Amino acid sequence: MAFPQDLLDSLRRAPDAIAFEHGDRRMRRGEVLDLIGRFAAGLRAAGIRPGDGVGLATGVTPEGWAAQIAVQTLGARAVGVRAGLPAAHLDAVLDGVAAVVTDAEPPEPAGARTLPIGPELLAAYEEPVPCGKPSDIGWVVFTSGSTGVPKGVAYRFDALGEFGLEQRAGDSAEDYRRFLLFGTLSSAVMVLHVQACLLAGGTAVIPEGLPDFPWILPRLDITAALVTVPRLYRMLDVLREEEIDLSGLRMLTVAGSPVEPGLLAEGFARIGPALRQGYGQTETGKLTVLDTADVSARPEAIASVGLPVEGVSLEVRDASGRAVPVGETGEVFARTARAFAGYWRDPALSATVLADGWVRTQDIGRLDEHGFLYLTGRARDVVIVNAVIHYTGPIERALAAHSAVDQAYVVAVPDERTGEAAHAFVVAAPGRDPDPGELRAAVAAELGEAAVPASFTVLDEVPVAESGKPDKAALRALAG
Template sequence: MSFPDRVIQVLLTDQDRIAVEHGPRTVTRGELLAMIGKVAAGLRAAGLGPGSGVAMELGVSPESLAAYLAGYASGCRVLGVRPGLSRAQQRHLIDGGVEQVLTDEAVAKLLRGPAEPVDVRARPQDVARLIHTSGSTGRPKGCAQTYAAMSAHWSWGGAWGPATADLAARMDRYLLFGTLASAVVQDFAALCLLHGGTAVIPELGEGPLFPDVIERLRISASIMNVPRLYQMLTALSEKPVDTESLRALVVSGSPLAPHRLAETAERLGPVVFQSYGQTETGNLALLTPADIAAGVLDAVGRPQSGVEIDIRDGEIFARSPYQMTGYWRDPDQTAEVLVDGWVRTRDLGHFDDAGFLHLSGRTRDVIIVDALPVYAGPIEQVLASLPDVDQAYVVGTPDDRRGEAVHAFVVPRDGRVPDRAVLSAAVRDALGESSVPQTIEFVPEAPMAPSGKPDKRALLVLYPRP
């Protein structure tokens, strides 16, 4: 069954079953289906359909989930605008072939219209969604997935491998939070709905989300990046919380140290999955609770069903039926990453004799902050463009709170003393909050490597970061 027909068909059955829970409010499958029909009817009335570009500037709510599904049912090219982007980045996204922007207010207006049956109009060859990630120029790049790719997707598609089927079976009450602009958030919401579970949206503003939300809302499954996991482990050590309802905790976004993975499994039980993938590829490998129980702690799992991985000179190349077809309107970048149908991940790794994939580093000058890629080059360019700055060098270091932290080394111009607040504001305005350096160190010069190029890593030796 093609995408998104499978989701619609599930919602058509047992329509009194709770599909979404938002605070004290519950939304049944039938009610969610009715919302999808209303938004889709509004899109048709606006002349939007197969091949049309629709941007979603939405929070996390049942209505937002319905809007995304309506966009897919209408055959549109759907892109989510995630929070934290600068205005320039937002404009870049919206200017990329978008014919309508749906805000929470616009969706609410569409939901006041008449209910109509959902008419799935998606065409396999059309682009279903653009999932954006920051590129090496600091401008978001849209990874295009077709409706055909989504029909074969590891989560949305029907051919679940054993690891995915086991994970789906644990999705009775899936914690839906963050932003639906994230492919990961969308994909696990799909896994929940297709399993027959309930997507549980927490009411925010009640203090830290984790770990209390697991006990309070009886959560059975959640996704989490590594820094958030570290924060939760610290909180659990200070104040025990009942996590007995939790059956699946999927950790992704950056490498998880083996001793912390063992600590997590010991504290939470056989519920931990570790996921590896990229925006360009989707999920590539999954480490399961059974793997962890068997003592596999330093790998990211075995390849997902339908995924091929080839190690070329230490670099990971991947191919799957649900990978991107390319970067939207960026043939040059596409040609660099797509090589004869394979995605060049620019991650380094190897397989062991048991078929587990191990990561050993990255070929890219990228810093993973809160599970999102932040590129050093654009930050350096922004800083070096300011009047009081002669040179700027940016590096990343491990950080328990955010995965990695951004640090900048600045060589002042003509003996001036730049204002750190001005430097931070310039980066924030140009690239967004996640790119703002945690520290800015003023240095007289940058050491040189034997190649004659500035040695940024040597700066960390001369000026260690906290």
């Protein structure tokens, strides 16, 4: 079945059910289907053909989502355009794009014509019939560009169809009855959760303004939501001081980076079985999930990121590419039919990550005898001190294990004497004042004197990048 046929069929089956809710506005599934058909007709009239690239520079609206589905229905390539991109990043994102659909001021500089959402673009209607070939690229999701020019993660139409199969086999319709949609439609994980919600017959609820977690969850009767790790930590700060009824919540997925085990245990205790930790990448989609049932069965799994989800195989390999025995550490490789096809217009970079059907995650970890995956760091998150490599992940975990530390982050900064030096930043546990001497001793006891950071800085909160992840570039600037 060609993508997005599943979604179109789902909208047709219950045309009067509410698909999107935004304040007082309600859009029924039949109205969304009509909107997709109008976008498809307008885009075709504008000259968009299968294989063309179409940028999507829209807010989080039903129209923005419908425009993406219409682009993919035509067999064209949907390209999310995040707001506020620097000029060099914008040029990279719009490279090869024929037109940009927008509901605001056209992105500048734009090497493509703009198609404003309005009566002219939506005047006609055609029955939406998927035209994409399985092997064609139907979606390019660009990374944040925090390490340079953004990378375009390209998905084929057949992989997009596999996400639908995963969602039908996964979470229940009741879980997705009301999914909180916020942030940006250029986020792969957010768009895929919207897809899961609509396939399950649920409603995507768009808040007015920025969501105020955790109060927004009961106020809007949210059953499913996605949060980053820093946002989860801020929720716990609130829940320590205030009792909030989260009994209606069925699925709160925290993703983006591993959760410190002590704080994850606190999250399970305060939020309940709705909380789950998900691990995945833009290049692969969801790979593993950890929930309270896993931890109840095997308490040691609280330090893991869970078990592989259906359709995912994992291997841990050494530097030569050979699989290592259970319990040994190496680089994590993943195989799934939902994996990306490669980086857009960058075959050399693609070849460094894709090999024989496997994706090199560039994460360091190990698998235990029960299949739980434990992450210990990023292959790129290293500090080289006096020509000796130290992974920052183990240093962060040693610091986070200290009773006075709530969160810990370590970055590498150039150093005239040692080549690079590790600098640690910690957020104090409530009511505690971390002592640098104790922190040094904790790292030395766990990893040896050579791994002890050159400095320790206590922060009120960690800076957060646009992706929602801890902003290590900002931390490096503070250390410098």
